[in-house]
Amino acid sequence: MLLKRKAAPLVLDRTQPILNIERRMFMKQTLSLGALALLTGCDSIEDDTAVDRILKAMANWNDKAQAALFDPTKLAITYDQKDVVDPFRFNAFYDESEVVVVAEADYKLELSGMITNKASWTLERLRALPPQSQITRHICVEGWSLIGKWGGPSFGDFLRKVGADTTAKYVGFKCADNYFTSLDMSTALHPQTTMALTFNDKTIEPRNGFPFKIRVPTKLGFKNPKHVMEIFVTNDYPGGYWEDQGYNWFSGA
Amino acid sequence: MSSSGDKIKIHPLYVRIFHWINAVAMVLMIMSGWQIYNAAPLFEWLEFPSAVTLGGWLGGGIQFHFAVMWVFVTNLLIYFFVSIISGHYRRSMFPVTPQSVVSDLGKAIRGKLPHTVGTYNSVQKISYIGVIVLMLTVFLSGLVIWKSVQFQTLGLLFGGYEGARLVHFICMSLICAFIVMHLVLVAIVPSTFIPMITGWTKIKKGTDHVA
Numbered sequence: 001m002l003l004k005r006k007a008a009p010l011v012l013d014r015t016q017p018i019l020n021i022e023r024r025m026f027m028k029q030t031l032s033l034g035a036l037a038l039l040t041g042c043d044s045i046e047d048d049t050a051v052d053r054i055l056k057a058m059a060n061w062n063d064k065a066q067a068a069l070f071d072p073t074k075l076a077i078t079y080d081q082k083d084v085v086d087p088f089r090f091n092a093f094y095d096e097s098e099v100v101v102v103a104e105a106d107y108k109l110e111l112s113g114m115i116t117n118k119a120s121w122t123l124e125r126l127r128a129l130p131p132q133s134q135i136t137r138h139i140c141v142e143g144w145s146l147i148g149k150w151g152g153p154s155f156g157d158f159l160r161k162v163g164a165d166t167t168a169k170y171v172g173f174k175c176a177d178n179y180f181t182s183l184d185m186s187t188a189l190h191p192q193t194t195m196a197l198t199f200n201d202k203t204i205e206p207r208n209g210f211p212f213k214i215r216v217p218t219k220l221g222f223k224n225p226k227h228v229m230e231i232f233v234t235n236d237y238p239g240g241y242w243e244d245q246g247y248n249w250f251s252g253a
Numbered sequence: 254m255s256s257s258g259d260k261i262k263i264h265p266l267y268v269r270i271f272h273w274i275n276a277v278a279m280v281l282m283i284m285s286g287w288q289i290y291n292a293a294p295l296f297e298w299l300e301f302p303s304a305v306t307l308g309g310w311l312g313g314g315i316q317f318h319f320a321v322m323w324v325f326v327t328n329l330l331i332y333f334f335v336s337i338i339s340g341h342y343r344r345s346m347f348p349v350t351p352q353s354v355v356s357d358l359g360k361a362i363r364g365k366l367p368h369t370v371g372t373y374n375s376v377q378k379i380s381y382i383g384v385i386v387l388m389l390t391v392f393l394s395g396l397v398i399w400k401s402v403q404f405q406t407l408g409l410l411f412g413g414y415e416g417a418r419l420v421h422f423i424c425m426s427l428i429c430a431f432i433v434m435h436l437v438l439v440a441i442v443p444s445t446f447i448p449m450i451t452g453w454t455k456i457k458k459g460t461d462h463v464a
Binding site for chain 2: 054055058061066075077137139141143253
């Protein structure tokens with residue numbers, strides 16, 4: 001089942017399971033309408049898996065089309081300091097009161113998968129890497145957008161430094177708030193993809209992803225993981241928190 | 254119906270195929286678009302009731318929107334270029350002048366605009382040109398929303414990502430207005446409905462309806 005959740009967008013609703021049955025019923029109706037329009041003469045319209053199969057096939061096609069459209073050298077538009085929104089909007093699959101505060105002293109970034117040097121990284125060592133800075137537009141899958149300023153080491157440089165196999169397909173992320181997502185390797189190596197230790201020249205706050213957020217201006221917001229605890233390189237599709245529920249995986253901007 | 258039963262073909266096959274694929278694709282695009290809109294409404298006072306949205310939640314709405322968009326755009330572009338090459342636009346949509354539109358609109362309001370089989374009056378011409386321009390604009394602004402980095406040059410035309418969102422919304426609203434008007438007119442002159450399926454219409458003596 002591709003279409004799982006009808007949630008208040010990006011907010012984890014604790015009462016969800018109770019409401020799910022009703023929502024499923026509602027979804028069967030809306031899907032049947034789609035089935036009726038799209039699949040006249042195909043499978044029974046009560047069976048929504050036919051629509052799911054088509055939507056899934058189209059989503060895969062969209063991933064390929066977006067990968068083909070992606071220009072690894074094309075930079076996202078940059079803006080002026082006066083455009084920066086600070087404090088930046090909090091957005092996650094849970095409420096702001098549940099923000100994870102990662103302890104700086106114990107923090108270690110773990111590396112795994114197709115990486116030569118898997119030694120973990122302290123925040124101090126990450127801060128010693130040469131930083132880059134960008135003022136770009138963060139675009140949420142919901143449609144809204146905000147301009148922010150992020151700074152930190154180039155993620156591509158970091159991957160090369162630790163000996164990641166840059167011919168691998170995916171870079172995956174595991175986060176302190178149990179969020180997870182993944183990028184295609186070309187996007188991971190894009191010059192603007194940044195390990196954002198700072199927001200607007202200050203240490204990034206827990207609500208915006210402390211210790212750091214992977215800032216990817218060529219992707220939608222949910223492809224920018226916060227509180228990153230582990231980075232892994234793999235050829236096996238790692239999926240993601242929202243991707244597994246039906247958001248398009250590539251979601252390039 | 255006339256006793257002679259003279260028939261003329263008024264809608265070529267490619268126009269009919271375009272029309273019906275477009276009708277279905279458009280409804281699905283609008284309903285799934287409303288679902289996506291609801292996730293972050295442009296206007297506080299406007300949210301679409303779940304009964305008219307498609308997809309069940311944001312992710313589902315996006316899946317429908319990004320699946321059907323290929324059908325909508327492919328169909329639209331084939332129709333658009335065939336119409337230009339075949340001379341369909343040149344013959345049926347032009348010439349159209351502001352004076353003729355005002356004059357025909359006045360007649361239509363007074364109920365004195367004759368419906369001539371096989372030719373468009375100026376109000377029809379300007380409406381069809383308008384909705385074709387709207388569909389092309391909704392496509393181009395959609396491209397910018399979908400890929401604001403890759404299509405950033407095109408985006409300049411709409412005032413960037415947020416501008417494209419607004420243009421996309423306005424085009425959708427005007428297309429909805431067209432659809433309502435279109436359906437009302439078909440209800441008033443139902444004899445226009447069958448030819449959009451078969452291509453053929455029976456004629457009496459040049460003019461047969463007053464709408």
